[in-house]
Amino acid sequence: MLRVIDTETCDLQGGIVEIASVDVVDGQIVNPMSHLVRPDRPISPQAMAIHHITEAMVAHQPWIEEIVPHYYGSNWYVAHNASFDRRVLPEMPGEWICTMKLARRLWPGIKYSNMALYKSRKLSVQTPAGLHHHRALYDCYITAALLIDIMQVSGWTPDQMATVTGRPALLTTFTFGKYRGKAVSEIADRDPGYLRWLFNNLERMSPELRLTLKHYLGEE
Numbered sequence: 001m002l003r004v005i006d007t008e009t010c011d012l013q014g015g016i017v018e019i020a021s022v023d024v025v026d027g028q029i030v031n032p033m034s035h036l037v038r039p040d041r042p043i044s045p046q047a048m049a050i051h052h053i054t055e056a057m058v059a060h061q062p063w064i065e066e067i068v069p070h071y072y073g074s075n076w077y078v079a080h081n082a083s084f085d086r087r088v089l090p091e092m093p094g095e096w097i098c099t100m101k102l103a104r105r106l107w108p109g110i111k112y113s114n115m116a117l118y119k120s121r122k123l124s125v126q127t128p129a130g131l132h133h134h135r136a137l138y139d140c141y142i143t144a145a146l147l148i149d150i151m152q153v154s155g156w157t158p159d160q161m162a163t164v165t166g167r168p169a170l171l172t173t174f175t176f177g178k179y180r181g182k183a184v185s186e187i188a189d190r191d192p193g194y195l196r197w198l199f200n201n202l203e204r205m206s207p208e209l210r211l212t213l214k215h216y217l218g219e220e
Contacts, residue, residue, distance in 0.1 A: 001025050002097070002158055003074035004144040006136040007085050008051040014088040015039040016064045017053045020136035021071050022144050024078075027151075029125065029144045033070060034137040036061045051134045065090060076158045080114040080143045082165065095162045099143055102150050102161055104169040109185065112172065114142050121149050168207035170215055188216040 001023050008018040020034035036053070038061045048054060068090050075094050079085040082098035100112050110120055115133055125145040131138040150156070156164065174180050179187050179194065188195055198205075199213040 001074055002076045002078050002147065003071065003094075004078045004140050004147060005071060005085060005089075005092075006079060006139045006143065007088055008053060008134065008136050009047060009088060010039045010041050011044040011047055015041040015043070016088055017043060017047075017058050018051070018136040019064070019067060019071065019089075020140050022137075022140045023074070024144050024147055027148055029141060029148075032128070032137060032140070035067045035070070037064050037067055038062060052132075053135075068092075076162065078143065078147055080139070080146070095158075096165060097147075097158065097161045098165040099146050099150060101165050101167075101169045102154070102156070103146070104172070105164055106150065106154060108170065109172065114139060114146060117146050118142050121146070123149055168211040171208050171212040184212055184216060192217070 003021050003023050005019070005021045007016050009015050010017060016037045017039050018034065018036050020032070022029050022033075023031040036058050038058050040063075043053065043055055043058075072093055076097055077086075077092050077094050078097045078099060080099045082096045082100070086092075086096050099114070099117075103110075103112055103117055107117075107120075111117070123145045125141050127138050127141045133139065133142075150161075154161075171184055174182055174184060174187065177198075179191075184195075195213050195216055198209075199217060202209075205213075
């Protein structure tokens with residue numbers, strides 16, 4: 001059993017307002033759970049515009065520390081961009097698997113949001129009535145469908161997926177600097193000197209950025 005988990009937050013730094021999960025067992029999506037959560041900070045207008053969870057909806061809900069034990073019980077926790085959910089959640093007793101990193105390994109050069117992958121892979125799943133993208137339980141169903149597809153295509157076991165998750169993955173777009181939002185492959189062709197400059201001058205960089213620069217500079 002793999003437990004797919006998702007959180008909605010007050011902002012990019014955290015402050016959980018909703019948590020949800022579904023289990024994937026023998027290729028089937030079962031056991032949906034979801035809870036609204038009282039956050040430890042105000043909900044930013046930007047976040048509220050995305051998930052539509054208001055202060056009034058969570059004002060009298062339990063704290064995340066009271067809720068999170070409901071989500072224990074799996075050896076593996078799966079999330080899309082798992083580093084974010086792992087960071088904002090209290091420590092979970094299991095290993096993490098990231099469907100975004102797995103998708104990057106399987107299908108290089110495409111868009112990697114969970115909805116973009118869901119559409120490009122032509123997946124189909126029955127989502128909960130009354131919910132929408134960026135509500136935690138809805139997104140769990142989307143990520144679970146993606147996880148099932150990844151397992152069918154790759155043949156990876158949960159342990160193998162956890163191992164792949166733990167390795168750096170190639171970045172597809174720049175998230176900073178003058179080429180923010182541009183494809184790394186495009187800039188590698190158009191301005192390889194910029195990649196060389198980054199590699200030689202950034203004192204601190206993520207393992208993913210280092211791997212990406214070395215790949216496009218031919219230094220792997």
